Amino acid sequence: xxxxxxxxxRMILKELQDDGRMTNVELARxxxxxxxxxxxxxRALEEAGFIKGxxxxxxxxxxxxxxxxxxxxxxxxxxxxxxxxxxxxVRAQPLVRECWMLSGEIDFVLKCVAPDxxxxxxxVEILTxxxxxxxxxxxxxxxxxxxxAMVPM
Numbered sequence: 001x002x003x004x005x006x007x008x009x010r011m012i013l014k015e016l017q018d019d020g021r022m023t024n025v026e027l028a029r030x031x032x033x034x035x036x037x038x039x040x041x042x043r044a045l046e047e048a049g050f051i052k053g054x055x056x057x058x059x060x061x062x063x064x065x066x067x068x069x070x071x072x073x074x075x076x077x078x079x080x081x082x083x084x085x086x087x088x089x090v091r092a093q094p095l096v097r098e099c100w101m102l103s104g105e106i107d108f109v110l111k112c113v114a115p116d117x118x119x120x121x122x123x124v125e126i127l128t129x130x131x132x133x134x135x136x137x138x139x140x141x142x143x144x145x146x147x148x149a150m151v152p153m
Contacts, residue, residue: 005050008033012041013050014153020054057149065113067120068141071127073108076134083107085131095123 005013011031015022022030028038045051060068075086083101090099090110098111110127114120120138128136 009041009045009050010153012038012045013151016042016051017150017153060113064115066116067112067114068144069112069114069120070139070141071110071112071124072106072137072139073110073127073130074105074134074136075107075132077132078107082132086133089130093123093126095120 008031012027015027015030024039024042025035027042028035031038033041042051073086075082086108087099087101090096090108095112095114096110097113100109101107102109112120112123114123124136124138127133
């Protein structure tokens, strides 16, 4: 696959972001090419890593996760081994939906969900005892004003 995407590749990516469940025939129709080259392009985009995967977006509240919380974590050491140990620890925590390493005062910000405050408080105790954790600050979310899982195309 070329390093640069052409207009059809970009249309394919946009359409798949909007509806990843459509058939290849429908995708080909929407982008204006026939099905076989469309499928070849999609496979090339997958192999090149432009398409990381496919998944269903679930409503956490309907599944019983009433709280969304951000946790800001400051580590006692920023040595690479310590950062890796913390990241490995976080990957094993089911309530953590996202983990971002930051520059500046805070080392990591975690986006977490929990069914209730008691469960989240128990998680914070586990988190504060994680590898090299100096302190944790949390903020409960009040509402979500934007939740765009898509890359602007």
